[in-house]
Amino acid sequence: MTAAEPLRPDLARELIARAAQSAARRARRVRNQLDAVQLGQDRHADHANTKVLRRVLAEDDWPGYRLVGAEAARAAWSLALHADEDASFQRAATTLLERAVQDSDARVQHWAHLYDRTLVNCGHPQEFGTQQVVTASGVELCPVRAPDSLDQRRTSVGLSPIAAALEAVRRRLAQDHQADDFSTVVLAEVA
Structure with missing residues (x-):
């Protein structure tokens, strides 16, 4: 840049x-x-x-x-x-x-998010775990291809481990006090 x-x-x-x-x-x-x-x-x-x-x-x-x-x-x-x-x-x-x-x-992270979003929107499992569904019961990861190697793929594009990323989303939702206001929304994790 x-x-x-x-x-x-x-x-x-x-x-x-x-x-x-x-x-x-x-x-x-x-x-x-x-x-x-x-x-x-x-x-x-x-x-x-x-x-x-x-x-x-x-x-x-x-x-x-x-x-x-x-x-x-x-x-x-x-x-x-x-x-x-x-x-x-x-x-x-x-x-x-x-x-x-x-x-x-x-940024490669932007590509990874857009690639995952495109896969999810087409009904395919995502590659990097950037897309979640937020419901009244919490944050759920949209389906992921080969979940056992997810963190390695995330690391390859400069993303944090999935557990840390999901926790950050949960904290952000808790801070906003909005968890009860969600129906079902697909979100992109902030890069």
Whole structure:
């Protein structure tokens, strides 16, 4: 990652703003603070974010560090991660993000999260254990391929052991006093 000015600061600002608005909406949704109209608006906003990111990927490839800087690259990852209603887009974004990682233009942890999210959304076991289901009874790991070697795969992409990651999610939920407010939500562990 470089500290140089990104090539597209205009795009960086847009990605950051969209991701921040998306995060605020998700927080309200998780706390059951949205009515039916707002839920529809939320889905529409997610669709619009996916459409914008699709355009960016078509024009500029993955918006990595060099193009938009670290904060906006993280924002792009967050938008792709939450494009759950468009599995083909998520698969394409995962491929482009993987290339950016190979070019040292993005974080491998972001790729691992998006790869897992794509697998889970397509009904397959995840590879790195980044996706959990949060219910009123607690945090459960979505199905994982070869659970016995999960920690080795997590280590290979710079993630903490699964027990520590799940405990961090549980602590965060307990601190927020929101465990009773969840129906069923798939979350991505913070990288």
